[in-house]
Amino acid sequence: MALTFKDETFRDDFTFSNSPAAIRRFPFPFVEDKYMYSVNIEPHTTGPEGSVFEFPFDIDEHYVSEMRDRAMVLQEDPARCQALPHMMMAQWDMLELVMMSMARDYPDLFTLTRDGSKWHWVNRPLKIEQTFTFGDASTLPYEPMEYIGRQVQGDFSIQDQRDNQLWMDAGIITSQADWSLDFDVGMNFFEWHGPVPLAHEAGVFERALKFLLNLQISNPVRRLNWTMTINPRLDTSPENYHKWGKDRTTVTPENVGQKVHLRVEMQGLFRLPRSNAILFSIRGYLLSLDQLVTVPKWGRRLHRVLKTLPEELIGYKGLSRYRDTTIEWLSKYDDGAPTSRGGGPD
Amino acid sequence: MSGSLLRRVRVAEVEQVANRIKRFRLVDIDNAPLSEFSGGSHISVVMHSGDRLMRNPYSLMGSPTDTSSYQISVLNCGNDSRGGSKFMHDAVSVGSELEISEPLNLFPPCKLARKHILVAGGIGITPFMSMMNELDALHCDFELHYGVRSLEEGAYCKYLQSRYGSRVNVYLQDQGQMIPLESVLGSQRLGTHMYVCGPKPMIDWALQTAELLGWPAENVHSEQFSAPPPGKPFVVKLAKSGREIEVRGHQSILEALEEHGVDAPFLCRGGACGQCETGVVSCDGFIEHNDHFLTEAERVSGKKIMICMSRIPSGSITLDL
Amino acid sequence: MTISTLKSRPTYPGLSPDHNARSNIIVCDKAGAEAVTELFSRADDTFAKRSTVIVAEGTTDQDAETLKTALAPATVGFQPSLETGIARLREFLKDAPMGLRLYAAGSEPLIGSVVQAAADYSIDHLSIRTEHRGSLKRRVQCVHCKGFTENVTTNPVTCSHCGLTLMVRDHYSRRLAAFQGVCIDAEVPGEVPETEALYQ
Numbered sequence: 001m002a003l004t005f006k007d008e009t010f011r012d013d014f015t016f017s018n019s020p021a022a023i024r025r026f027p028f029p030f031v032e033d034k035y036m037y038s039v040n041i042e043p044h045t046t047g048p049e050g051s052v053f054e055f056p057f058d059i060d061e062h063y064v065s066e067m068r069d070r071a072m073v074l075q076e077d078p079a080r081c082q083a084l085p086h087m088m089m090a091q092w093d094m095l096e097l098v099m100m101s102m103a104r105d106y107p108d109l110f111t112l113t114r115d116g117s118k119w120h121w122v123n124r125p126l127k128i129e130q131t132f133t134f135g136d137a138s139t140l141p142y143e144p145m146e147y148i149g150r151q152v153q154g155d156f157s158i159q160d161q162r163d164n165q166l167w168m169d170a171g172i173i174t175s176q177a178d179w180s181l182d183f184d185v186g187m188n189f190f191e192w193h194g195p196v197p198l199a200h201e202a203g204v205f206e207r208a209l210k211f212l213l214n215l216q217i218s219n220p221v222r223r224l225n226w227t228m229t230i231n232p233r234l235d236t237s238p239e240n241y242h243k244w245g246k247d248r249t250t251v252t253p254e255n256v257g258q259k260v261h262l263r264v265e266m267q268g269l270f271r272l273p274r275s276n277a278i279l280f281s282i283r284g285y286l287l288s289l290d291q292l293v294t295v296p297k298w299g300r301r302l303h304r305v306l307k308t309l310p311e312e313l314i315g316y317k318g319l320s321r322y323r324d325t326t327i328e329w330l331s332k333y334d335d336g337a338p339t340s341r342g343g344g345p346d
Numbered sequence: 347m348s349g350s351l352l353r354r355v356r357v358a359e360v361e362q363v364a365n366r367i368k369r370f371r372l373v374d375i376d377n378a379p380l381s382e383f384s385g386g387s388h389i390s391v392v393m394h395s396g397d398r399l400m401r402n403p404y405s406l407m408g409s410p411t412d413t414s415s416y417q418i419s420v421l422n423c424g425n426d427s428r429g430g431s432k433f434m435h436d437a438v439s440v441g442s443e444l445e446i447s448e449p450l451n452l453f454p455p456c457k458l459a460r461k462h463i464l465v466a467g468g469i470g471i472t473p474f475m476s477m478m479n480e481l482d483a484l485h486c487d488f489e490l491h492y493g494v495r496s497l498e499e500g501a502y503c504k505y506l507q508s509r510y511g512s513r514v515n516v517y518l519q520d521q522g523q524m525i526p527l528e529s530v531l532g533s534q535r536l537g538t539h540m541y542v543c544g545p546k547p548m549i550d551w552a553l554q555t556a557e558l559l560g561w562p563a564e565n566v567h568s569e570q571f572s573a574p575p576p577g578k579p580f581v582v583k584l585a586k587s588g589r590e591i592e593v594r595g596h597q598s599i600l601e602a603l604e605e606h607g608v609d610a611p612f613l614c615r616g617g618a619c620g621q622c623e624t625g626v627v628s629c630d631g632f633i634e635h636n637d638h639f640l641t642e643a644e645r646v647s648g649k650k651i652m653i654c655m656s657r658i659p660s661g662s663i664t665l666d667l
Numbered sequence: 668m669t670i671s672t673l674k675s676r677p678t679y680p681g682l683s684p685d686h687n688a689r690s691n692i693i694v695c696d697k698a699g700a701e702a703v704t705e706l707f708s709r710a711d712d713t714f715a716k717r718s719t720v721i722v723a724e725g726t727t728d729q730d731a732e733t734l735k736t737a738l739a740p741a742t743v744g745f746q747p748s749l750e751t752g753i754a755r756l757r758e759f760l761k762d763a764p765m766g767l768r769l770y771a772a773g774s775e776p777l778i779g780s781v782v783q784a785a786a787d788y789s790i791d792h793l794s795i796r797t798e799h800r801g802s803l804k805r806r807v808q809c810v811h812c813k814g815f816t817e818n819v820t821t822n823p824v825t826c827s828h829c830g831l832t833l834m835v836r837d838h839y840s841r842r843l844a845a846f847q848g849v850c851i852d853a854e855v856p857g858e859v860p861e862t863e864a865l866y867q
């Protein structure tokens with residue numbers, strides 16, 4: 001599939017939108033008509049051709065514009081990218097995994113040539129060409145995680161494994177759903193999930209941690225997570241909450257379709273071989289409700305899911321101010337017809 | 347999700363490195379590159395001996411960055427061995443084919459440590475081989491204290507001394523030399539971590555010595571090469587399927603389930619990783635917990651069992667499977 | 668109190684003696700000193716003899732005398748503030764050998780500062796024995812301007828750097844030794860709930 005990269009914005013005039021093909025491949029996360037929290041982890045193996053699961057790191061039509069937005073965020077706030085000193089080996093692990101995958105899966109766009117530790121990387125969409133020595137950070141313009149992080153869609157954190165715990169000791173996070181890397185860096189698995197309601201009581205995180213501690217080399221896994229965002233804004237960080245928080249009060253029955261976006265994160269987890277760390281990729285997809293209801297099943301189902309969402313989650317995901325307006329708007333698209341199982345369009 | 351994907355390898359080299367220890371070099375069957383790994387990792391080797399299927403964990407010893415081959419060392423457990431190590435010594439030679447799992451690390455060096463003290467006894471040297479390789483490449487401060495019965499029984503003594511010089515200390519039991527652990531641990535700077543691998547009594551001794559010298563539990567780490575201890579036969583009942591399966595005296599529950607085609611989760615098969623944890627519905631008498639994973643409270647509760655290692659003396663146990 | 672449903676919120680199980688430690692370093696404030704006295708009363712004299720107590724809060728001469736007597740035979744040092752107390756702790760840790768056990772007793776900012784400093788010497792936070800005593804005041808970091816506001820006793824609180832009104836969350840960072848403060852009226856400026864004196 002030849003990609004045409006869109007020139008669009010995720011701030012100010014918000015020109016972002018999805019092409020019809022991008023709508024069809026949107027990873028709609030709800031497999032049934034009511035909301036259920038689950039760990040829903042599955043192997044991150046090759047998915048259907050053209051789907052967002054086809055490759056470990058999905059590159060789509062928003063690539064170039066998303067990378068431009070990331071550069072702007074890092075320019076304003078360099079603390080969105082941080083690595084504690086003992087994470088250097090894991091940073092190289094990540095760079096290797098991402099470069100190898102991108103060059104293998106998108107040979108028209110990226111090329112990696114390796115001659116021992118002499119590496120040559122070509123990124124055509126971003127017009128980058130770099131020769132460097134693998135393992136020697138002084139041969140790159142940034143540290144390895146930031147270098148490759150500026151060239152791959154999705155946020156990333158890297159977890160060190162010590163004492164049967166995972167410690168979030170590095171990350172590049174510029175489009176997070178309301179959590180602060182600068183605050184959370186150095187925390188363990190339970191701590192950085194601390195603010196998530198309900199799941200701790202259900203023992204979800206204990207089970208997930210045990211699973212991840214044993215995550216195998218070459219056997220990555222993935223899960224979907226979701227929230228909602230007003231305007232197609234990538235940088236919904238707590239750092240800038242005082243600037244974008246007002247957006248949540250701008251939703252009216254007339255503009256729900258353009259303003260309210262379903263935001264889905266495909267989270268991938270990879271064991272990094274040399275460092276024994278775990279790479280966590282958080283690949284976000286945005287879809288306006290206007291575009292979402294072009295798939296009738298999704299319009300029906302989202303209406304039903306939002307109606308059954310527990311109060312704690314409405315607060316945690318920040319939906320309180322516009323949930324009712326959104327449900328009212330969506331009800332026009334729910335004729336009560338049954339929906340098929342699974343998230344895909346009918 | 348039981349175990350991991352397996353890879354076929356061929357034995358490229360076998361060397362007798364000490365009286366009862368052989369080193370095996372394994373290459374991918376198609377000479378494809380193997381995964382890199384981290385210091386302290388092991389693989390599981392799947393062995394087909396007659397109609398028996400065995401999977402034993404062995405530590406990777408080579409350089410973590412060498413993707414052309416893996417190296418393991420196996421101690422022949424001689425009369426004690428009714429299983430895999432004897433098979434490796436007697437039936438595996440250059441050209442033999444085996445299946446292995448991807449590397450798994452349950453014994454990594456702590457990346458925040460300012461210094462690493464490695465304490466090895468006998469075959470317990472193996473995980474430290476790759477660990478030292480890694481620490482050396484990262485310019486980390488470490489020292490090895492390695493106790494062997496004699497120079498003939500001890501693997502890699504000369505090699506290690508020539509490679510790492512004064513950082514390696516070998517103690518020969520037949521010459522009355524003992525690891526002076528108290529003085530070693532007594533003079534370390536803050537932020538030092540100790541790692542011990544060897545026979546169980548040695549591990550217990552090292553952990554206790556560290557504790558008595560005021561070392562916090564967070565700074566000491568151990569790995570024990572345990573295999574499931576034998577016992578008497580008993581019966582496993584599966585609550586969900588209603589099946590009943592007999593576990594023989596020299597079998598673990600996990601092995602018995604596998605033999606009967608029941609797919610149960612596992613990874614390390616040594617009671618360390620926690621993957622095979624299984625709920626207990628009911629049980630005749632006490633569970634003999636042989637793992638290193640469950641907490642004391644969990645053991646006492648009798649509600650959980652690690653089926654790769656633990657068993658019951660007799661009678662039957664009903665599992666949530 | 669110091670109990671929360673949030674997992675990132677630290678808990679302080681209380682001081683207990685490590686009889687094997689060859690030296691004990693104990694950092695406390697005046698309220699925490701009571702916990703130290705109780706700790707010594709639960710251990711034998713040799714434990715106190717191996718202990719150095721840093722009182723990291725201004726004391727009158729008379730207070731100091733009383734404390735010295737109460738904590739004898741430990742070595743007791745007095746520091747005028749938390750900052751100087753932590754600087755003193757760092758001097759102790761700089762060349763210290765293994766076998767040292769660290770303790771902290773008092774307010775959360777004090778315990779947090781000890782844990783934070785110890786991390787620079789590769790001391791795992793779990794190996795530090797801690798007990799909360801006295802004020803519930805908090806150190807709060809503003810997630811927007813990153814400035815720290817000390818001795819916070821109310822929620823919400825005004826950021827002492829950028830002036831935003833912050834909701835104090837139970838979300839805690841050991842690295843920063845601070846709770847997180849997030850603008851409370853970002854969505855509707857001026858819509859601020861009543862201030863509660865939660866952390867007296």
Ligand SMILES: Cc1cc2nc3c(=O)[nH]c(=O)nc-3n(C[C@H](O)[C@H](O)[C@H](O)COP(=O)(O)OP(=O)(O)OC[C@H]3O[C@@H](n4cnc5c(N)ncnc54)[C@H](O)[C@@H]3O)c2cc1C
Pocket residue numbers: 388400401402403404405406418419420421422423426427428429430431432469472473569570571572573574596597598601614615616
């Ligand atoms: C993390 C880890 C790393 C290790 N690394 C190394 C290493 O580097 N080098 C090394 O030498 N060892 C290592 N070991 C130990 C190794 O895995 C084996 O336990 C050891 O080689 C002894 O195995 P064995 O098969 O010879 O003997 P046994 O312990 O007797 O048998 C092992 C297996 O055979 C089964 N078995 C035994 N007898 C019978 C019987 N009569 N009928 C049916 N089944 C039977 C047992 O249940 C078990 O599964 C490691 C262990 C662990 C947990």
Ligand code: FES
Pocket residue numbers: 611612613614615616617618619620621622623637639652653654655
């Ligand atoms: S398989 Fe690892 S504990 Fe049983």
